[in-house]
Amino acid sequence: MTTLMNDGRQADTERRHTRVKTAITKAQRDATPLTASAIARAAGVDRTFLYRHRDLLDTLHTAAHEPTPAPAGGPAVTRASLQADLANANARSARLTAHVRRLEERLSKALGQEAWRASGLGAAADVAELHDRITRLEQRVAELTQTLEERQTELDAARAANRDLTRALNNQHG
Numbered sequence: 674m675t676t677l678m679n680d681g682r683q684a685d686t687e688r689r690h691t692r693v694k695t696a697i698t699k700a701q702r703d704a705t706p707l708t709a710s711a712i713a714r715a716a717g718v719d720r721t722f723l724y725r726h727r728d729l730l731d732t733l734h735t736a737a738h739e740p741t742p743a744p745a746g747g748p749a750v751t752r753a754s755l756q757a758d759l760a761n762a763n764a765r766s767a768r769l770t771a772h773v774r775r776l777e778e779r780l781s782k783a784l785g786q787e788a789w790r791a792s793g794l795g796a797a798a799d800v801a802e803l804h805d806r807i808t809r810l811e812q813r814v815a816e817l818t819q820t821l822e823e824r825q826t827e828l829d830a831a832r833a834a835n836r837d838l839t840r841a842l843n844n845q846h847g
Contacts, residue, residue: 692716693729697736707737 696715700707712733713720723730738752 689716689718689722690726690729693718693723693726694732697733701736701739707733709733 693712693716696712697707699705700712700715705711709720709723709730713723723733
């Protein structure tokens with residue numbers, strides 16, 4: 674009786690073994706993922722079945738690393754070509770990441786400056802021009818104040834001279 678049970682288990686294992694090999698071949702042909710989970714699911718076995726049968730797992734890993742067959746009339750896809758494509762994609766991704774980072778920094782600066790101006794806390798864009806104008810106007814005020822003081826002194830002198838002449842004239846007639 675145990676022999677019949679062992680024979681039955683052996684036959685079941687062989688059927689599952691065959692289904693796994695068929696699933697690997699089909700996955701290679703269809704260019705579907707060659708992972709333990711995908712093959713176990715396609716073969717209708719538990720994933721642990723693959724790990725208990727090292728020969729199946731080796732077959733799966735070998736198939737996963739083999740180049741996929743070329744489509745009709747197209748160039749063959751090799752491991753080297755896939756690695757080159759991956760290296761190019763990684764380099765492009767790095768360039769795009771750096772570009773995005775630079776754009777984010779520029780946008781951040783621009784938004785920060787705009788917020789600063791809009792808040793009223795920031796200095797006006799033409800501050801240097803305004804400082805120059807203030808300096809020129811202060812110099813002009815100083816010049817005009819000096820001119821006014823000189824004229825006031827001259828006016829005071831002219832009034833004093835006018836008073837003296839008026840007194841002298843009054844003294845002659847009187």
